Each structure stands twice: as C-alpha cells, then as structure tokens.
Amino acid sequence: xxxxxxxxVVELDGHGAHPAAxxxxxxxxxxxxxxxxxAETVRAAERAGFTAATFEDAPLAPGLSHGAxxxxxxxxxxxxxxxxxxxxxxxxxxxxxxxxxxxxxxxxADFASSGRAGWIVGVDPDARIAASSGxxxxxxxxxxxxxxxTVEVARRLWDSWEDDAAIRDTASWRYLDRERVHYIDFxxxxxxxxxxxxxxxxxxxxxxxxxxxxAGVPADVALVASSANATVSAARAAGAGLVWLELEVALDxxxxxxxxxxxxxxxxxxxxxxxxxxxxxxxxxxxxxxTGLLGQVDGVRLRPAVLDEDxxxxxxxxxxxxxxxxxxxxxxxxxxxxxSLGLPASVNRYSTKAVTA
Amino acid sequence: xxxxxxxQIHLAxxxxxxxxxxxxxxxxxxxxxxxxxxxxFARTAERGRFDYLFLAEGLRLREHRGRIHDLDVVxxxxxxxxxxxxxxxxxxxxxxxxxxxxxxxxxELARQLQTLDLLSGGRAGWNVVTSSDAFTGANFRxxxxxxxxxxxxxxxEFIDVAREVWDSWDSAALVADTSAGRFLxxxxxxxxxxxxxxxxxxxxxxxxxxxxxxxxxxxxxxSADGRDFAAAYAEVIFSRHSEFxxxxxxxxxxxxxxxxxxxxxxxxxxxxxxxxxxGDSEEEARERSREIxxxxxxxxxxxxxxxQVWGRELSAYxxxxxxxDVEPDLGGANxxxxxxxxDRDPGAIAQSWRELAxxxxxxxxxxxxxxxxxxxxxxxxxxxxxxLNRYVQGDAADGFVIVGHLTPGGLDEFxxxxxxxxxxxxxxxxxxxxxxxxxxLLGVRPxxxxxxxxPAAVLAEERV
Numbered sequence: 001x002x003x004x005x006x007x008x009v010v011e012l013d014g015h016g017a018h019p020a021a022x023x024x025x026x027x028x029x030x031x032x033x034x035x036x037x038x039a040e041t042v043r044a045a046e047r048a049g050f051t052a053a054t055f056e057d058a059p060l061a062p063g064l065s066h067g068a069x070x071x072x073x074x075x076x077x078x079x080x081x082x083x084x085x086x087x088x089x090x091x092x093x094x095x096x097x098x099x100x101x102x103x104x105x106x107x108x109a110d111f112a113s114s115g116r117a118g119w120i121v122g123v124d125p126d127a128r129i130a131a132s133s134g135x136x137x138x139x140x141x142x143x144x145x146x147x148x149x150t151v152e153v154a155r156r157l158w159d160s161w162e163d164d165a166a167i168r169d170t171a172s173w174r175y176l177d178r179e180r181v182h183y184i185d186f187x188x189x190x191x192x193x194x195x196x197x198x199x200x201x202x203x204x205x206x207x208x209x210x211x212x213x214x215a216g217v218p219a220d221v222a223l224v225a226s227s228a229n230a231t232v233s234a235a236r237a238a239g240a241g242l243v244w245l246e247l248e249v250a251l252d253x254x255x256x257x258x259x260x261x262x263x264x265x266x267x268x269x270x271x272x273x274x275x276x277x278x279x280x281x282x283x284x285x286x287x288x289x290x291t292g293l294l295g296q297v298d299g300v301r302l303r304p305a306v307l308d309e310d311x312x313x314x315x316x317x318x319x320x321x322x323x324x325x326x327x328x329x330x331x332x333x334x335x336x337x338x339x340s341l342g343l344p345a346s347v348n349r350y351s352t353k354a355v356t357a
Numbered sequence: 358x359x360x361x362x363x364x365q366i367h368l369a370x371x372x373x374x375x376x377x378x379x380x381x382x383x384x385x386x387x388x389x390x391x392x393x394x395x396x397x398f399a400r401t402a403e404r405g406r407f408d409y410l411f412l413a414e415g416l417r418l419r420e421h422r423g424r425i426h427d428l429d430v431v432x433x434x435x436x437x438x439x440x441x442x443x444x445x446x447x448x449x450x451x452x453x454x455x456x457x458x459x460x461x462x463x464x465e466l467a468r469q470l471q472t473l474d475l476l477s478g479g480r481a482g483w484n485v486v487t488s489s490d491a492f493t494g495a496n497f498r499x500x501x502x503x504x505x506x507x508x509x510x511x512x513x514e515f516i517d518v519a520r521e522v523w524d525s526w527d528s529a530a531l532v533a534d535t536s537a538g539r540f541l542x543x544x545x546x547x548x549x550x551x552x553x554x555x556x557x558x559x560x561x562x563x564x565x566x567x568x569x570x571x572x573x574x575x576x577x578x579x580s581a582d583g584r585d586f587a588a589a590y591a592e593v594i595f596s597r598h599s600e601f602x603x604x605x606x607x608x609x610x611x612x613x614x615x616x617x618x619x620x621x622x623x624x625x626x627x628x629x630x631x632x633x634x635x636g637d638s639e640e641e642a643r644e645r646s647r648e649i650x651x652x653x654x655x656x657x658x659x660x661x662x663x664x665q666v667w668g669r670e671l672s673a674y675x676x677x678x679x680x681x682d683v684e685p686d687l688g689g690a691n692x693x694x695x696x697x698x699x700d701r702d703p704g705a706i707a708q709s710w711r712e713l714a715x716x717x718x719x720x721x722x723x724x725x726x727x728x729x730x731x732x733x734x735x736x737x738x739x740x741x742x743x744x745l746n747r748y749v750q751g752d753a754a755d756g757f758v759i760v761g762h763l764t765p766g767g768l769d770e771f772x773x774x775x776x777x778x779x780x781x782x783x784x785x786x787x788x789x790x791x792x793x794x795x796x797x798l799l800g801v802r803p804x805x806x807x808x809x810x811x812p813a814a815v816l817a818e819e820r821v
Contacts, residue, residue, distance in 0.1 A: 033475045033564065033565065034475065034476070034478065035444060035445060035475075035476040035477065035478065038445075038476065039445065058563055059465075059468075059563065060560070060561070060563060061546060061560070061561035061562060061563050068563060068564050068565060069563070069564075070471075070472040070475050070476060070564060071437075071468060071469050071472040073437075073438060073441075074437060074438065074441035074469065074472045074473065074476065075441070075472075075476070077438040077439070077441040077442040078441045078442060078444055078445045078476050079445070080392070080442050080445070081392065081396065081442055081445050081446050082445050082446075097465070098460065098461065098462075098465075098497060098498060099498075100416070100460075100496045100497055101435065101460075101461070104434070104435040104438075105435045105437060105438045106438075107434075107435070108434040108435040108438035108439055108442075109438050109442075111390055111391065111392055111434060112392045112434075112438065112439065112442040114392070128560055131557075131558070131559040131560055132464040132465075132549075132558060132559065132560035133462045133464055133465055133558075134462050134464070134556055134557050134558055135462075161432070166431065166432070168381055168382065170382045172657075173382070173428060173655035173656070173657045173658070174427045174428060174657075175381050175427060175428060175429060175430055175431055176425065176427040176431045177427070178424060178425040178427045181418070181425055181431075190498075191497075191498040192495070192500075193495075193496055193497075194417070194495035194496055195496065196418060196425075197432075198415060198416060198417070198418060198432060198433060198435075199390065199432055199433060199434050199435065200390055200432050
C-alpha cells in the first residue's frame with residue numbers, strides 16, 4: 001500500500017535547533033547570515049540525499065541569546081541555482097503578509113529551482129508582528145482564517161495563467177492568449193485580490209503546501225509532533241495527503257554521545273523540551289527508529305541540534321543506511337518536489353481545455 | 358595639457374521589460390521568466406563590468422480597452438526572489454530592483470532589502486516607485502488608498518522608516534561572545550517607534566547592519582517634486598532625458614538641488630535610460646535599427662499606441678495609412694491601465710503628431726516608430742562609445758541604464774564590443790575592485806551619515 005516515497009527533510013536554521021548551538025560550532029555569527037553559509041548548508045543537505053530542506057523565518061528580533069535570520073523565501077531562492085535535486089521549503093508567515101507578494105515570491109522560487117519549491121505556512125498571530133507591519137492584531141481563530149485565505153489566494157494566483165498562455169503568435173502579433181489568463185476575484189473577510197498573477201504558472205503548477213496539523217490551514221502535508229495513530233489519523237482526516245513527523249536529533253559525534261553533546265550545550269542554555277520528540281544516540285538507533293516509522297507517516301523533518309555536526313553524521317551514517325535498507329531514495333536530479341514527495345500532478349482549476357485522464 | 362580629469366562612466370543593465378521595446382517574435386528571443394534567461398543576462402552584465410543590473414516591476418497585468426494587453430511580452434518574476442537567486446551566481450555586480458512603496462509595508466520590505474544586502478555581500482539597491490492607482494491596488498490589502506498628490510509623502514516617510522529599521526542595530530550589536538554566553542551586546546538594539554501620517558511601526562529590527570548599512574536608493578521622478586525628492590533621498594536617478602541638450606538641462610537642475618540637502622554633486626548619479634543598435638558600419642546599424650523598430654511596433658501595436666492618446670477605438674484605421682481625422686476623446690483617457698500615464702494634453706499631442714506626420718509623410722505605423730521607438734545610439738561600437746562618452750564628459754549624464762531589446766542575449770554585443778571601446782578610452786573600469794559594495798562602485802555616499810561608524814575590518818569580513 002505504501003508505494004509512496006518516504007521523505008527525509010532537514011531544517012537548516014542558523015547554527016542548529018539547540019539554542020546554544022553557536023557555542024559548539026565555532027563560527028562567527030556574522031558569517032551565519034552570509035550567502036556562503038546558505039550555500040554550504042544546502043549543498044551539504046543535498047549531498048546527504050535529503051528530499052528537501054526547510055528554512056525557518058523570524059519576523060521578530062531575536063532574543064539576547066540566539067540567532068537572527070535573513071528572510072526565508074530569499075534564502076530558498078538563493079539556494080535554488082546552487083542545487084539541482086533537493087526540495088527548498090521556506091516558512092512564510094501568512095497572517096499579516098501581503099498575499100499577492102507572497103504568492104509571486106514563491107512562484108519565482110519555483111521557477112528559479114525548476115519546480116523544487118514548497119511552502120510552510122506560518123500562522124502566528126503575535127501582536128508584535130502586527131505592530132511592526134502596521135496591521136491590526138488578530139486572535140488565533142482569525143489568524144487561521146486569514147492564513148487559510150492567503151493560501152487560497154496563492155493557489156488561485158498560481159493557476160491564473162494556463163500553462164500555454166504565452167502563445168507568441170507571429171501571425172497575429174499576439175504574445176498572449178488572454179482567454180487563457182484569468183482573474184481570481186477573491187473576496188475575503190480581511191482582504192480581496194483581483195488577479196491575475198504577474199508571473200506565469202510555476203513549473204509545479206501548485207507548490208506543495210505544508211502546515212502544522214494544528215494550524216487550521218488546508219495543506220498537502222501536515223506536520224505532527226507524534227506518530228501516534230490518533231494524531232496521524234486526525235491529520236489525514238483533516239485533508240492532508242501526507243503526514244510528516246517532527247523530530248529533534250543529536251547524534252553521537254567526535255567521541256561524544258548525543259546526550260553528552262546536549263549536556264555540554266545545556267550548561268550554556270538549556271534546550272527546553274517542546275512539543276517535538278527528541279532522539280539522542282547513535283546513527284544505528286536513528287536508522288532503526290526511522291525504519292520503524294515507514295507505513296505510519298510519510299516522512300520526517302529532522303531538526304539537528306548543531307547543524308554542522310549533526311548534518312555531517314546524518315549524511316555519513318544515517319541516510320546511506322536507510323538507502324541500503326530500501327527505506328529512502330534521494331530525490332532525482334531534475335525531479336520536481338511534487339514528484340519527489342509522490343504528490344500527483346496538479347490540475348489547473350481554470351483550465352479551459354478538457355482534462356485528459 | 359590641463360583640464361578636468363575624465364569622468365568615469367557608470368552603467369546599469371536593464372533586463373528587457375514588459376513593453377514593446379522588448380522584441381518577442383525574433384528567433385533569438387527567449388523566455389522572459391525562466392531563470393536561465395536571468396542567469397545569462399546577469400553573467401553578461403558582470404562580464405561587462407556593469408555597476409548593476411536592474412529589474413522593473415509591474416504589480417498588475419496591463420489592460421487596454423478593458424482587456425489584458427496581449428501584444429507585448431507579459432509577465433515577470435517577483436523582484437526580490439529573482440534578485441536573491443541572482444545573488445547566488447554573481448560576485449560583484451549590483452542587484453537593483455524596483456519595489457513599490459505603495460503596496461509594501463516598510464518594516465517588511467526593509468528587512469527583505471537587508472536580506473539581499475547580506476546575502477549578496479553589499480550589492481543591494483532599491484528603485485523606489487510610488488504608484489497610486491486603484492487599478493493596481495485591487496491586488497492588495499489596502500486597495501487604491503493613496504492620493505496621487507501624496508505619493509512623495511508616502512515614499513519619503515517609507516524610506517525614513519526603512520532607515521530606522523536598517524539603523525536599529527548598532528554595528529557592534531552581534532557579539533556572539535561564547536565566554537559570556539551572550540549573542541547580542543546590551544543596549545545594542547534600538548526600538549523603532551514611528552508614528553506618522555502614513556505609518557505606525559513599533560518594534561525592533563530583526564537583523565544586524567548589512568554591509569552597505571543602507572542599500573542604494575534609485576528613483577525616477579521627473580516633476581519638480583520628484584527632483585527634490587531625489588535630491589533628498591536618492592543616490593541614482595533613472596532618468597528619461599536621453600537627448601544631449603535635455604540631458605544637460607536636467608543634469609544641471611538636479612545637481613543644483615543637492616546643496617540644499619547638504620549633499621555633494623557626486624553623491625547623486627544621473628543615469629538616463631538608453632537604447633542602442635550596433636553594426637559593423639553606420640549603414641548596417643541604421644538598417645538594423647529600422648528592422649528592430651518594425652518588430653517593436655507591429656501594425657496592431659501602432660493602433661493600440663494611438664488609442665492610448667485618442668482615448669477611443671481606432672481599429673478601423675489602416676496602420677499603413679494616414680493618422681485618424683477624428684479628435685481624441687478626452688473622457689477616454691484611461692483606456693490603457695497599468696502603465697505610466699501620459700502627462701500631456703491628448704489634444705495637443707495628437708495635433709503635434711499630425712503636423713509631424715504631414716511634414717515627413719508618415720503613416721500611422723511610421724509615426725509611432727518615429728515618436729516611440731527611436732533608438733538612442735545607433736552606429737558602430739566605436740561611434741556609440743564615443744557618443745556615450747561625449748554625454749558623460751559634457752555633463753548630460755553620469756552614465757546610462759542600457760536597455761536591450763532581446764531576452765536574454767540583448768546585452769551580449771554591447772558587452773563584447775562597446776565596453777572594450779570605453780575601457781580603451783580610460784572612462785570605464787576594466788575590473789571590479791575586490792569586495793566593493795554597490796555604493797562603492799557608484800562612488801556615492803549615503804544621503805544621511807551612518808549613525809555608527811562601521812569598522813572597515815568588519816565590513817571586509819562581511820563581504821567575503
């Protein structure tokens with residue numbers, strides 16, 4: 001039944017998921033925000049064979065103890081021409097953003113990567129984000145509604161050009177067949193968008209949309225904190241085609257166990273236990289854990305404690321073992337993210353032509 | 358021999374735009390959207406040692422007579438995302454995008470420009486435009502909220518807020534001091550607390566100072582208000598005055614406004630947009646120019662162009678025949694939407710065109726070519742280089758925004774033949790200075806002094 005590929009996804013945030021990760025890797029923080037750092041980490045993730053990389057965003061200033069982040073969509077776009085197989089999935093916060101810009105930025109990342117972009121929908125009603133962007137703060141329910149409306153606008157805008165709209169007809173001197181470009185006429189509670197998009201339909205048609213299962217946003221992929229049957233079934237029942245488990249990892253590395261590494265960092269600042277599971281241990285144990293998840297979830301997003309150290313171990317010992325066991329296949333060069341995830345090709349809602357089966 | 362030292366020419370490369378200057382029906386014409394086209398264009402511009410590459414923006418597809426305009430190229434990528442992708446595959450060239458101060462909010466856009474400056478090592482620039490039309494506003498949360506008269510008020514306050522964001526971290530804010538366990542220095546972040554007619558913004562910036570501190574500001578205003586705005590805020594004017602005498606007058610006018618803002622004449626560069634056609638001989642270049650103009654102004658484009666001024670349907674007229682005898686319909690002025698509007702009286706324009714057509718015996722199509730598609734510089738590479746240099750040394754410009762007519766190869770010939778001619782004359786760089794920011798390439802100081810001096814060593818580190 002599960003002919004569907006098992007996705008291995010890695011979060012490439014800053015120094016790593018541990019708040020004191022910057023103590024471990026000996027890097028200057030200025031270097032962290034440079035293009036060279038984005039290039040280095042995304043290439044390492046692609047070499048390791050990950051299906052996709054995700055890019056966390058930070059619309060607010062960092063705390064006094066940890067990292068700053070440059071804009072996530074721009075990081076994904078920057079990574080696009082430097083890679084050829086790995087999916088590139090930025091977080092963008094959808095509650096207070098301008099839906100039209102958000103949709104065209106993601107479509108552009110999809111063009112720049114030849115169809116390897118996705119989108120993690122951030123649904124954060126934090127009033128400080130509203131204050132910085134000059135918008136009225138909303139409550140959690142309204143945030144979910146506005147983020148869902150933003151998703152709907154993006155989906156319509158991505159479909160607003162049919163694939164063959166640019167006809168370049170020399171006989172009639174017409175560049176465009178305007179019958180194949182459509183107004184989206186979205187009328188929402190908080191905003192309206194006329195359309196069409198300014199950019200043609202992206203290579204994937206529809207980018208895979210990913211959201212936390214509890215966010216209340218319609219998505220192709222739901223992120224869950226537990227692989228318990230009830231959690232996974234609820235996410236599937238809510239409409240997600242795929243379910244990914246979130247997992248924090250700290251592997252044995254350079255003569256230290258994962259637990260020892262975390263303890264050392266915890267002395268600087270403790271790694272608070274959040275909603276996600278956490279694996280501390282050797283590569284073989286992680287391979288066993290991930291193999292055991294086959295058939296339960298469709299993939300895992302790993303959050304390495306210290307990016308440089310754990311990404312190294314994952315690429316050296318974990319992904320090769322999973323590959324040998326037939327549990328995971330790295331994405332093919334030139335494959336779209338939809339293809340790598342096993343999502344069906346998207347059909348254009350505005351298509352004026354009969355859909356062929 | 359005495360005299361002024363030669364001025365150095367500054368050049369920008371304009372990615373072919375969404376208008377009829379861009380020829381799409383030539384066999385050499387490629388995709389306007391695929392990244393390969395942008396990569397080819399950027400690599401050519403960097404090979405040619407251009408100061409920066411430039412992208413225009415349009416936030417709603419243009420309409421003509423109530424329908425989407427279908428005769429020109431249509432569609433373009435998002436400016437910020439494509440510039441971020443180009444930052445990854447270029448090393449030296451500036452990356453300048455047009456971004457609306459009407460349909461963006463300053464905190465978010467300032468952060469995105471700061472991102473581009475960080476990712477590119479100090480090569481970001483922003484062409485500030487302020488449209489005010491409800492037509493474009495229909496794609497955005499606030500709709501058509503801005504009065505035409507308030508457009509410079511909006512963009513001035515927008516830049517003020519953006520600067521607050523860019524300045525909100527001291528240059529030494531990021532300490533990442535592992536022994537003390539501190540990532541940020543105390544009191545290093547300054548709270549933004551802006552309340553003005555256009556914006557209420559509160560919070561802290563999210564990023565440390567980028568290599569340039571403030572990305573380079575480009576502006577295209579032409580009215581008296583626009584010129585004052587540029588003198589106060591901009592470091593480059595993207596000018597439309599591409600003829601020598603008009604260029605000199607504009608140049609002197611704008612430069613003379615700088616002192617009132619405490620700025621030097623070199624701190625604002627004036628770059629007119631110009632087109633070019635090259636050939637091995639003057640004759641060949643003129644012939645190519647004529648052929649390109651016929652591609653740019655199709656029979657249908659000629660009629661649509663007239664309709665913009667006449668404000669009425671003219672499809673019954675023969676493009677190869679004389680100009681319409683009917684008068685413009687002044688009530689139909691908004692027949693074309695989503696493009697720069699004509700600021701002259703349609704009746705007067707129609708009258709002057711009729712006189713020109715009569716005097717020179719021009720058909721509709723020939724007239725439209727004559728008034729809209731004259732190529733700025735036509736000739737051999739030596740001749741074009743000589744002319745460009747004459748403009749700059751004669752204070753009609755500090756350089757140019759070079760507009761090719763083909764995607765993606767429209768700049769290749771210019772880079773390969775005209776640039777070496779300029780370099781031979783000693784008026785254009787033969788290589789990029791190592792690690793130069795866009796501001797340094799242009800030789801412009803920021804309009805306001807940076808609040809905290811950034812140590813050169815720190816900047817050098819950031820640019821690697």
